[in-house]
Amino acid sequence: MQFIQTIYTIWQREIIRYWRDKTRIVSTLFMPLMFLVIFGAGLSKTLATGNFGVDFTQFMYPGIIAMSVMSVAFFSTISTVWDREFGFLKEILVAPVSRVAVAFGKTLGATTIASIQALILLILAPLIGVAIHVAVIPQLVIFMLLLAFAISGMGLLISSLMKTTESFGLVMQVLIFPMFFISGAFFPLTAVPS
Numbered sequence: 001m002q003f004i005q006t007i008y009t010i011w012q013r014e015i016i017r018y019w020r021d022k023t024r025i026v027s028t029l030f031m032p033l034m035f036l037v038i039f040g041a042g043l044s045k046t047l048a049t050g051n052f053g054v055d056f057t058q059f060m061y062p063g064i065i066a067m068s069v070m071s072v073a074f075f076s077t078i079s080t081v082w083d084r085e086f087g088f089l090k091e092i093l094v095a096p097v098s099r100v101a102v103a104f105g106k107t108l109g110a111t112t113i114a115s116i117q118a119l120i121l122l123i124l125a126p127l128i129g130v131a132i133h134v135a136v137i138p139q140l141v142i143f144m145l146l147l148a149f150a151i152s153g154m155g156l157l158i159s160s161l162m163k164t165t166e167s168f169g170l171v172m173q174v175l176i177f178p179m180f181f182i183s184g185a186f187f188p189l190t191a192v193p194s
Helices: 002-020 022-042 056-076 079-086 088-094 099-128 134-161 165-181
Strands: none
Touching (some): 022 099, 056 134, 056 165, 079 088, 079 134
């Protein structure tokens, strides 16, 4: 019971920190939409031949959602570095609670935050003109949760090794951006060199 209570408490702390930071909420929603406008509108004519006649914005929107999940999940684990810098992590680690429960709580907090952002983008899809079949939505939600959990776990592992937020930010950029650009989310894989 204490194991689950620890997970819940850490998860709740992460959600409260997220909800109080309105700038973070707005900026993490603005960035994927900015990518959509820049790439979707700017490159749609250039890349129209490689996407099998599908509207480029329609093609790219699932990638935008995946990008949002990845970046938000990874960035949400930066709280571990902040907790280390301000001494809160030391207090948690000396408490008589399981370290595995602490890790799960942090990971589930980041997963929840990333999933909320992705669900908002999923809800915005029809307003942007992106058609998503209702039958696919449960599969998308499961995929978003799994992706968010995997990236949050990786982010937690990396953030537990970092001493400063600056170094975490650099490592995040080095890991996340190559995953974005070679995933096939922005550019159809049929148009890239083998």
